[in-house]
Amino acid sequence: MNSQQSTVAVIGAGMAGLSCAAALSAAGLSVVVYEKSRGVGGRMSTRRGEGWQCDHGAPSFSATDARFGAEVRRWLKDGSVTRLQHDGDGEDAVYVGSPKMNAPLRSIGSSLNIRTRQRVTGIATGTNGWRLTTDADLVADHSEIIAAIPPAQASPLLAAAAPTLAQLAGEVSMDPAWVVMAQFQHGSGQRLVAPSLIGGSIARVVHDANKPGRDGLDCWLLIADSRWSQAHLEADADWVCAQLVGDFRRAGAPRPSSSVAHRWRYALASSPLRQGCRWDAQSRIGLCGDWLADGTVEGAWLSGQALAERILASSPH
Template identity: 40%
Template sequence: MQIAVIGAGMAGLTCARQLATHGHSVTVYEKSDSAGGRMSTRETELGGFDHGAQYFTARQPAFQRQVATWCRAGLIDLWRARLVTLDSGVAIAAGLSGQRFVAVPGMNALGRHLAQDLDVRTGQRVTQIESYHDGWLLRVSAETVAIEASAGPFDAVIIAMPADQAAPLLAAAPMMALQAAQARLAPCWSLLLGFEQELRLGYDGAWIRNSRLAWIAHDASKPQRRPGEHWVGHASTEWSAEHLEDDPERVKEKLLKAFHSATGSDVQPVYAAVHRWRFAQAIEPLPSACLWDPQLRIGTCGDWFSAGLDGAGRIENAYLSAAALAESITA
């Protein structure tokens, strides 16, 4: 079949690769200028900042096998981080078990690998899916082209996007659109900080209580990263939602103040930036692995499906959801 996949994050790329392995002709459309989704790394003159997904774990056997394959290929490595909980400036050992993995040399490296040998068309936003005889046409816009264009026809369409963005595109499958609309995703403001001086905080990552920031991590503590004092912070879902439309400079000022307060450090950064993720974490996932209509030949997958796990929003959820959808199609 000729299959269109909309979204080049972990879910879209995983589904596309598995479908291509089974002999299907797959075209991936991605609105951003690069693949990987929230497995993102911002490159600066100081080095990279993993300002999206921080790490991932592997719980289900199917994903554990895939993680082992990536490890053998040198695509990922263990992050042997010293993790704590910060409460009123006091560091409490987190005491958490389990392995945490990161892509090397940055989180975006895994997305680049998954996109290899696939027809991935970046900078192209799909705005509508239209029925065409026994297949589908896509309406596609790009900043470099003044008018929208049509792409297709395709025998099947896969939407691998956050539920809030997937639901409008699923208008041709109303029941599926209603299901997607039931998932609820929360935003997240990310803070990126670079320092000339060592902070010597004594930990590599911390969950923070009673703060605008919910998490901070020392990026340079991850394997194969450029040395330096590079920190990433994630604001809490509640604070991010409340300040979603705030001016980025104001957000940066507030989150930098929260970083100083939580860590007890008054060292000023030489680099500071923020990034807004509108759909960062699934807080009400759908209790299934994916959605697929074999008559219409349209489906959706992503980290907003539970996919047999407790909770959602993880890289593992995205992988398992995409694998389940690819299996449903090839079956």
């Protein structure tokens, strides 16, 4: 068992968690980020296969807020983000991570203390406020806890330590999304008819290989309709693949050389709270994430910033 003394714990290395951690760290606070996966990104992530890669969560994002716009300009400068050529500047611009979707998060996280493969499983009263435990037997005391994770995961985790926040999270639901990554020999997928003609199981298609800096096979991301995904949430992944590829082919696509499905159990906040963040100054536990904002990458970043501001304003540090 490891033991460690620290101050702020951020649970989740997605856009919201890293935005918050970076702002607190820049203000001089000691921060440790805990992430259950192998790397940073959360729903801004990329799947790799034999000869292909595909951003299988958020395929792109926009920037309408001036502060987020300034952050995006920093990412454009350090090369971690590219503006898609066919879209304009300003609020209409669409951005992608380069060479993959989590690149801006790697940029933010490069100066942070991030503990990956650490799923936080418990939060109990500790000597310095809270005692956090992970599934890798790590135990650490923290004065502040930030849960930057989807509401269905935040609610049980905070049930004992912050019941009011847990209840709030318990009232917010996230829509699931099945996605299929379909690979074609180069150029063959281009024969596809207008994506707007796609219906049935598919809500949205993205030509992933068309993004700047993507190598390998011609890969398309098929995002299933949220009601369809809900109805088939426990379906077999191969069956889901066959359904989405079938609808894609009916819209004019050729037969893919390979395809694989991924289920996002908590993909999109259909009714986000639009509150920015939640901070309980008494327990010193806070919540941030896209579901407290507008359900987007931009909202997640803004939520992290908003929570950092609340913590700094009430900070005894």
